[in-house]
Amino acid sequence: MTSPPHLLHISSLISSLVSSLLSSLISFLLSSLISFLVSSLISYLISSLLSSLISYLVSSLTMKRRRLVCV
Incomplete structure (x- = not known):
């Protein structure tokens, strides 16, 4: 028993819709x-x-203070 042509057409449309949705979902997930x-x-x-900049600034300030204290 064969399916009527309009059912085959609907099935084809649903299949392409699902394929398109899956493709867009995968594309969206990859881009995200x-x-x-x-x-x-x-x-x-x-x-x-x-962090490295702050660390450098702090170390340079403490070195300047040490030099001032030593003098």
Whole structure:
């Protein structure tokens, strides 16, 4: 027993719709993952840079104070 042509057409439409939805979902998830990784990397680099800068400033200030105390 064969299906009527309109049921085959509906089945084909549903299949293409599901395929399109899955494709867009995968695309969205990949772009979200990439943007999260990039923003995390940038955040890590900025915090690391700020931390090293603060550490350098503090050490240079304490060295200046030590020189002043020694004189």
